[in-house]
Amino acid sequence: MTNQTTKPLFKPFSSDKLHLVNRTVMAPMTRGFSPGNVPNEEVAAYYRRRAENEVGLIITEGTGINHPASVSGENIPVFHGEQALNGWANVVKEVHEAGGKIAPQLWHVGMTRSTGDLPNKEAAPVGPSGLNLNGEKVNEPLSTEEVEALVESYAKAAADAKRIGFDAIEIHGAHGYLIDQFFWGNTNKRTDRYGGDFVKRTQFAVEIVEACRREVGEDFPIIFRFSQWKMNDFQAQLVSSPDELERFLEPLVEAGVDIFHCSTRRFWESEFEGSSLNLAGWTKQISGKPVISVGSVGLDSVFTDFSGAETSSLDGLVDKLDRDEFDLVAIGRSLLMDPEWVKKVHEGRTDDMLAFNKEAMQKLY
Template sequence: MTNTNQSTEPLFQTFNSDNLVLENRTVMAPMTRGYSPDNIPDQNVADYYRRRAENGVGLIVTEGTGINHPASVSGASIPVFHGEKALEGWSNVVKQVHDAGGKIVPQLWHVGMTRSKGDLPNEEALPVGPSGLSLDGEPVTEPLTEQEISELVEAYAQGAADAKRLGFDGIEIHGAHGYLIDQFFWANTNRRTDRYGGDLVGRTQFAVEIVKACRREVGPDFPIIFRFSQWKMNDFKAKLAETPGELERFLQPLVEAGVDIFHCSTRRFWEAEFEGSDLNLAGWTKKLTGKPVISVGSVGLDGEFTNFSGANTTSLDGLVEKLDQEEFDLVAIGRSLLMDPEWVRKVREGQENDLLPFDKEALQKLY
């Protein structure tokens, strides 16, 4: 075992929760790549994930993968998580990562109303959402019926069952950034008056049913990670919860449904979530639920992800301090790992001067 750089030691302590053990606290954040021809992850994708496992990433969360619904993704090169060929591709990804000593979970995804009419791979499929509204609140399609909602819930459950069957180490459910599940959470896109709408707690019902259905399929010992955010793709200042009390009411139904770990998506991990406390969103989530949490947001870089022109490397001291104070349990690294598959190893060995700045060219290649 390589000696750990003392200044980053908290990043390289073992993580041990009820049903997940990781060699360190680093997580590869899910990042859409669009390099899966005909929606099938090929050997290039498997090699891309293997390189991160070989270099010591504690847990890999895959890019978003479409559940078994015709409108789950936009584009013919976004991977899906259903169908014999796609699942064979993911089985190879799992094998490659495990052979390299890593652990990996798929992120189960449906883009909802962010999909445009006529998008591939199913041009005839209409975008779907709780009220048929775009993120800007404009009507696009009819609201989902309760029967259609039930079918979507079961599609997530099928994905969870397949993940376990293929040997993944858990699942992550994508409930953030204005995609389908988040469209149910957000009052701007959920105007329903049935049990899937109403107040903030009522708007969690769809997610609650998904988590319960996934738990039913995978049993009590298979980790379920749930990713959520306050911000949306069209509104970086959006809030599901304006206060800690509201956040607690929002999270409690998800805890009771069976979420093991919360992945709390922010644009900048160092920013306080509410006035009067230095805790970020992950810190508040851990304090309110007692569950392990993943923090994320511009780790190791001086520019946030909304500026894809590039970003320089920066000190990890603030991150390590928060981790050492147990504000959060795990740290998801996005663009730094997109650019440099050796990022975790370099940090561990004290080679910060060798870390690569983020360049937009990384979006055009599977490094």
């Protein structure tokens, strides 16, 4: 029986390019269970379990584009090479057989990588100005040619995603990783076309979206994830007002973003003074595009504290969704521990819902 209080979560979603059975999304969460950077049968089964239990759209963990420094670990999946792409094709097959839809999150960690990290020990971290998130110089800035090659690597990954059957792609432009390092003034000091004010610093992302669009065509959904906060600075801001947000979003909309995934640590917090709208709410109002909201859904502590969290009411979330402040809701840690979380919510089985504990990070539930 459907739980009436959560009914808005279970309305179908339709945009011009994406149709989902409900409003729930599995948030991308790095797991590190892909030996040799290749997603295996266990990874495929992990995603299938969520599809079997009514998750509307699965966004995979971050998966590295074809660049030697795109990821920082030998068990983090990549999105290039025959073995890895065959592994992902199997993930898609399992999810589709269970009736689900899935998008890979295309990722490059940029300057958050340490020199000597696997899988390519010799590969140096790269970023717009060679600065880490603290603004310290680690490496030389990327050349224009190197930046253009990175754009093409994203485009090739997008083409491969469509070819092997994914339903959309998500480009990871949040949290202080490579694309976000171009957005952020602390890490981007360039004076060429990829640098300048906060609008000009969108150029790298714009070229990535445009290149991906050329590869996948007009009818394939491109999701773009962005955030204000960085891993080393939860108070960081790319923009400080709705007017600035509008100027930041406009080039990305024009480039071809279909859905914005607006990452906040707590979905219930307002983004700017004088309004209760969160980052997703403002992004939807300004851009006119569908948006995904995310941030500690169903739990009572923020996701940057992985010590544990208790379950919490969804009333505030459902109210915002019912008011059309956002279109889709991404669930992270709640789904990490409990593949049946969405189904339990749908059926009103709140007593069966599992609290999050840090042991969930050590296995694929």
